[in-house]
Amino acid sequence: xxxxxxxxxxxxxxxxxxxxxxxxxxxxxxxxxxxxxxxxxxxxxxxxxxxxxxxxxxxxxxxxxxxxxxxxxxxxxxxxxxxxxxxxxxxxxxxx
Amino acid sequence: xxxxxxxxxxxxxxxxxxxxxxxxxxxxxxxxxxxxxxxxxxxxxxxxxxxxxxxxxxxxxxxxxxxxxxxxxxxxxxxxxxxxxxxxxxxxxxxxxxxxxxxxxxxxxxxxxxxxxxxxxxxxxxxxxxxxxxxxxxxxxxxxxxxxxxxxxxxxxxxxxxxxxxxxxxxxxxxxxxxxxxxxxxxxxxxxxxxxxxxxxxxxxxxxxxxxxxxxxxxxxxxxxxxxxxxxxxxxxxxxxxxxxxxxxxxxxxxxxxxxxxxxxxxxxxxxxxxxxxxxxxxxxxxxxxxxxxxxxxxxxxxxxxxxxxxxxxxxxxxxxxxxxxxxxxxxxxxxxxxxxxxxxxxxxxxxxxxxxxxxxxxxxxxxxxxxxxxxxxxxxxxxxxxxxxxxxxxxxxxxxxxxxxxxxxxxxxxxxxxxxxxxxxxxxxxxxxxxxxxxxxxxxxxxxxxxxxxxxxxxxxxxxxxxxxxxxxxxxxxxxxxxxxxxxxxxxxxxxxxxxxxxxxxxxxxxxxxxxxxxxxxxxxxxxxxxxxxxxxxxxx
Numbered sequence: 001x002x003x004x005x006x007x008x009x010x011x012x013x014x015x016x017x018x019x020x021x022x023x024x025x026x027x028x029x030x031x032x033x034x035x036x037x038x039x040x041x042x043x044x045x046x047x048x049x050x051x052x053x054x055x056x057x058x059x060x061x062x063x064x065x066x067x068x069x070x071x072x073x074x075x076x077x078x079x080x081x082x083x084x085x086x087x088x089x090x091x092x093x094x095x096x
Numbered sequence: 097x098x099x100x101x102x103x104x105x106x107x108x109x110x111x112x113x114x115x116x117x118x119x120x121x122x123x124x125x126x127x128x129x130x131x132x133x134x135x136x137x138x139x140x141x142x143x144x145x146x147x148x149x150x151x152x153x154x155x156x157x158x159x160x161x162x163x164x165x166x167x168x169x170x171x172x173x174x175x176x177x178x179x180x181x182x183x184x185x186x187x188x189x190x191x192x193x194x195x196x197x198x199x200x201x202x203x204x205x206x207x208x209x210x211x212x213x214x215x216x217x218x219x220x221x222x223x224x225x226x227x228x229x230x231x232x233x234x235x236x237x238x239x240x241x242x243x244x245x246x247x248x249x250x251x252x253x254x255x256x257x258x259x260x261x262x263x264x265x266x267x268x269x270x271x272x273x274x275x276x277x278x279x280x281x282x283x284x285x286x287x288x289x290x291x292x293x294x295x296x297x298x299x300x301x302x303x304x305x306x307x308x309x310x311x312x313x314x315x316x317x318x319x320x321x322x323x324x325x326x327x328x329x330x331x332x333x334x335x336x337x338x339x340x341x342x343x344x345x346x347x348x349x350x351x352x353x354x355x356x357x358x359x360x361x362x363x364x365x366x367x368x369x370x371x372x373x374x375x376x377x378x379x380x381x382x383x384x385x386x387x388x389x390x391x392x393x394x395x396x397x398x399x400x401x402x403x404x405x406x407x408x409x410x411x412x413x414x415x416x417x418x419x420x421x422x423x424x425x426x427x428x429x430x431x432x433x434x435x436x437x438x439x440x441x442x443x444x445x446x447x448x449x450x451x452x453x454x455x456x457x458x459x460x461x462x463x464x465x466x467x468x469x470x471x472x473x474x475x476x477x478x479x480x481x482x483x484x485x486x487x488x489x490x491x492x493x494x495x496x497x498x499x500x501x502x503x504x505x506x507x508x509x510x511x512x513x514x515x516x517x518x519x520x521x522x523x524x525x526x527x528x529x530x531x532x533x534x535x536x537x538x539x540x541x542x543x544x545x546x547x548x549x550x551x552x553x554x555x556x557x558x559x560x561x562x563x564x565x566x567x568x569x570x571x572x573x574x575x576x577x578x579x580x581x582x583x584x585x586x587x588x589x590x591x592x593x594x595x596x597x598x599x600x601x602x603x604x605x606x607x608x609x610x611x612x613x614x615x616x617x618x619x620x621x622x623x624x625x626x627x628x629x630x631x632x633x634x635x636x637x638x
Contacts, residue, residue: 081312081399088400089348092415 009066019060026053040094047086109516110613127212128616129197130514135219136193140186143226147181148576150174155538155572157555158565171555172241173256177233179244184265185226187499188357191364192275192310193222195506196303198514200279202607202614203297205288205623210281218274225267232260243553245354248335248346252327259328262321269318272360276310279303288606290625297605297629298381301388302367305395309356309363313399317353320346344409351402359398361495362462363391365502366433369455372509373437375603376452377444380630383436390429397426407475408482416475423473430466434459450524451601454505457532461497465490468543483553486546492539504531504582509601511590516613518596519589523581530578537571604628604635 026049033045059065064075111130123131154175157164166174201209209215233239236257242250251258283296283304296304323346326332333339335346374381381387403411403419437459446452468490471477481487512518541564546552550561557565599608606625610618627634 078312084400085316085352088403088415088418089345089352091418092344092348092403092406092411093342095412095414096410 009063011060011063015060019056022056023053043093110611111616112613114616125216127208127216129201129208129212129215130614130616132215132219133194133197133199134514136189136197136222137195139219139223139226140190140194143181143185144190147178147186148579150178150181152572152576154178155569158557159569160566161557161559161562163555166555168555169241172243172553173239175553176240176243180229180240180261180265182495183244183357183361184268185222185229187361187495187503189222189268189272189275190361190503191368191499191506192272192279192303192306192360193219195299195368195503195510196275196279196364199510199607200300200303201282201286202610202618203300203605203629204283204286205291205606205619205625206282206286207617207619209278210285211278214274215278218271218278221271221274222268225264225269225271228264228267229261230264232257232264236260245350246321246324247350248324248327248343251324252335259325262324266318266321269314269321272310273314276307276314279307280311283307288623288625292625294385295625295628296388297367298370298384298387298391299364299367302363302370302391305391306360306363309360309395309399313353313356313360316349317357320349320353323349344406344411347406347409348402351405352399355402355405356395356399358494359394361499363394365458365499366391366394368502368506368509369437369458370433371603371605372451372455372505373440374630375509375601376447376449376455377441378447378602378632379440379444380628380632381436382439382442383432384628384630386432387436390432393429393432394426397422397429401426401473404473404478407478420473420475424470427466427470427473434463434466449521449601450519450528451505451509453525453528454501454508457528458498458501458505461493461501461535465493465495465498468493481546483551484546485542485550485552488552489539489541489543489546492542496539497535501531507586510607511586512593512596512600512612513607514613515590516595517590517593518600519586519593523585527578527582527585530581531575532578534571534573534575534578538568538575539571541565541568541571599637602632602637604630604632604637 030046030049033042033049036042038045058075064072111128117125123135126132126135153165154171157166157171157174197209197215201207236259237255238257240246240251240256240258240261241254242256242258246258246262251262283300287296323332323334327334327336333341335341335343337343370381370387401419401423403415404423407416407420437455468486471481472487472490508519508524545561545564545568548561548564550557596612598610598612601608604627606623606629607614609623632638
């Protein structure tokens, strides 16, 4: 079994700053969505933004973009489980 | 039986005297999986015994209507602490920490787990969490009175020391995650040559499935408990409808972990039974692949059924339908196991020794627990018995009659291997009879009381429930007398009993091929596995 590449990958300050700004912008968007009455779209919008923000953090700040396939699959598996947990909860939240 | 060789007494042989340290430091700083296993074993056993005492006190209180030995506030605290100790400090860490550590590395042909230091750290975290939980009982507003589920809004408002107790459980959760990570890595990376996935002992399969549940579900418990603390100290309003929060969201978050946690409790027990039955029926296990697969299936499907705890909570009808259906799905892999165990017994050369008696009790009691679980899993019938004594009876059939009886079976099956001595058979059988009889009197009566409408978690009840409550309390005394006899006989045997050779039961898994007690590094030479774990013929066992 291989864990893929193990060499260090250095992300430039410029790229890290750009990701940070993107996260701030997405946070502002979350606040905007929460303050506008868009019905259940508010939940989906917030979830979508959270997924994008989490993806950015995992890919760049946690270096998953530069890791091997096994670790990526393991992460995908864990996130899928989380998605299933949240999805099943919505059978309650959406139909209550 | 294999060769009759000289057996060392405990403390003088194998891993017992193979360390540079002496006294307690040889234990609490050891990274040997066997020593850590025993550390866990004695730790969980201590909390189990404390919780048993609390359980008996609860039964004495319920022996007659009105106040018997404690008032309502004390009763609430005692059933909460009984649940917290039993669930978080005994049965969740019990199998993985003790018998998982003791046996799993040897069963796969490894010298130790993948991360021995992390293994020791997990025990330290467990003890730190336990210390915080115990401290919470005697500080602040006193022991928590919420029940082990810490339901909001009460857990946010009660003046008892809920914050410290949930913080302790939070720490214990980290210990559980670390053990899960260690076991998954060990089983993937440290298997001996020839130990393919199809040759893994079924106990290892059950630990593997359990470890994934620990890794994936426990963080959700951590977050949920942290939110309770945030609610209490910061007033975040997450679960408060007046501030846009949702109290049902707490129940979802809690049960997303705590229902799979039931499988953390029971799956390794099923693994133990899958080891004991072929050894004492002297027959290869029936349907090896299906039992292995059903462990994974139970872990996966069992993670999707948490909503059945919430049928009467005001959850949507659609969710009730979905969770009720999924609950019935879990019954399938559970039934696969039971049918395969019974099929293994069929035409086997059955030897009714203590480990086998516990395994047989497990099959019956777990089946009753599972089938009564379907009554709770079906929304229509659940509404009638929700939050009654029926639930208490059902839960104890699954967890005590199932997991804990399997734990006792594992104690009789594996501890002699690590001590080099065994218990006396006759008292073990008498203890088993007492516990089996006492157990059924105690908990079956509770299910009847629940069907009649007696609610749980009240220190008092209507006079019409008095006779059956008295019967249940007397049953608990029989149960505890059996438990005391079992422990005295077992530990007397382990320290002063008859010496045993390396394979007293004639089992075919790897731990029985090494000396008794096992040496520090388990194997003198790296083993090469050539036959399956239950292939008695190829293992040369007749």
